[in-house]
Amino acid sequence: MAEPLLQVKSLKKYFPITGGIFSKTIGEVKAVDDLTFTVYKGETLGIVGESGCGKSTTGRMLLRLIEPTEGSIIFENQEITSLSKRELRKIRRDMQMVFQDPFASLNPRHTVEKILEEPLIVHGIGSKQERKKRVQEMLEVVGLGSYHAKRYPHQFSGGQRQRIGIARALMTQPKLIIADEPVSALDVSIQAQVLNLLEDLQKEFGLTYIFIAHDLGVVRHISDRVGVMYLGRMVELADSDALYKSPKHPYTKALLSAVPIPDPEYKQERQLLAGDLPSPANPPKGCAFHTRCGACMEICKTERPKLKEVEAGHYVACHLYE
Numbered sequence: 156m157a158e159p160l161l162q163v164k165s166l167k168k169y170f171p172i173t174g175g176i177f178s179k180t181i182g183e184v185k186a187v188d189d190l191t192f193t194v195y196k197g198e199t200l201g202i203v204g205e206s207g208c209g210k211s212t213t214g215r216m217l218l219r220l221i222e223p224t225e226g227s228i229i230f231e232n233q234e235i236t237s238l239s240k241r242e243l244r245k246i247r248r249d250m251q252m253v254f255q256d257p258f259a260s261l262n263p264r265h266t267v268e269k270i271l272e273e274p275l276i277v278h279g280i281g282s283k284q285e286r287k288k289r290v291q292e293m294l295e296v297v298g299l300g301s302y303h304a305k306r307y308p309h310q311f312s313g314g315q316r317q318r319i320g321i322a323r324a325l326m327t328q329p330k331l332i333i334a335d336e337p338v339s340a341l342d343v344s345i346q347a348q349v350l351n352l353l354e355d356l357q358k359e360f361g362l363t364y365i366f367i368a369h370d371l372g373v374v375r376h377i378s379d380r381v382g383v384m385y386l387g388r389m390v391e392l393a394d395s396d397a398l399y400k401s402p403k404h405p406y407t408k409a410l411l412s413a414v415p416i417p418d419p420e421y422k423q424e425r426q427l428l429a430g431d432l433p434s435p436a437n438p439p440k441g442c443a444f445h446t447r448c449g450a451c452m453e454i455c456k457t458e459r460p461k462l463k464e465v466e467a468g469h470y471v472a473c474h475l476y477e
């Protein structure tokens with residue numbers, strides 16, 4: 156087994172809900188609730204779940220763009236949650252994020268050159284000339300021409316803008332890239348190109364990825380392992396092949412039945428998700444999924460199932476497997 160790069164333990168983020176004239180805290184949105192997982196060097200861990208299940212909050216907490224409420228994040232043997240601002244800045248060279256909407260995340264008034272140079276300036280890397288050279292190189296690496304350096308974000312297509320977003324993330328030569336729905340805003344025809352680029356870059360630079368998506372279709376090809384989130388928790392985590400061939404959690408099965416599987420041996424049962432995602436401000440007791448689960452038993456309404464290893468490397472949080 157490869158070495159761990161990132162270890163997340165019992166990570167939580169509760170956003171306060173305030174109300175009344177004194178803005179008192181009247182409740183909490185449990186956006187991320189007791190998340191534990193490990194990311195190994197060189198792998199791609201896919202994280203999947205419906206909109207609102209806490210994926211972006213998780214990604215941002217790993218970089219401490221959002222402060223965790225509780226829990227531990229260990230990156231290369233360093234506890235991230237207790238780092239000072241200065242120490243944090245150093246470690247952010249090694250962990251970078253690619254966002255869903257490249258247009259919103261690129262400053263429209265800056266040229267591509269300025270956008271790509273910025274992380275180097277922030278981290279005090281290189282002379283002006285070296286920085287310019289690196290910008291040119293990186294543009295080529297992501298499949299754009301160095302002649303694009305003087306242009307502005309609006310002069311590019313969606314796919315090209317995401318290439319710029321990826322180039323920016325790579326400027327500091329990070330070890331870990333957290334890609335938060337990096338292709339969700341792109342045309343289907345462009346998605347494959349950007350996914351291929353990410354795969355090529357991973358090989359070339361030995362990168363480790365956390366790849367966030369809202370459906371299982373997109374992450375299948377790129378992920379070594381996939382974790383499925385529901386209402387701020389991990390409900391299943393397994394090697395990609397195992398997850399897609401024999402999903403265990405009823406929620407994973409439901410998500411999968413929405414994805415066409417090009418595998419004649421896979422018998423697709425149609426399992427539609429009943430009802431809406433409950434509010435994370437008021438999650439159901441017991442198993443959070445029990446209100447929408449076709450296999451719900453009495454115990455599911457009162458006792459929360461723990462994430463347990465039911466086959467080698469295959470974890471599931473469901474009373475059916477206890």
Ligand SMILES: Nc1ncnc2c1ncn2[C@@H]1O[C@H](COP(=O)(O)OP(=O)(O)O)[C@@H](O)[C@H]1O
Pocket residue numbers: 170171184185186204205206207208209210211212213435
């Ligand atoms: N800053 C915030 N304040 C309050 N609630 C938030 C905040 N950010 C996210 N949330 C809530 O946390 C939950 C998880 O959000 P998010 O992590 O964005 O989910 P996802 O990325 O899976 O769609 C949602 O219910 C969302 O409304």
Ligand SMILES: [Mg+2]
Pocket residue numbers: 210211212335
């Ligand atoms: Mg999100």
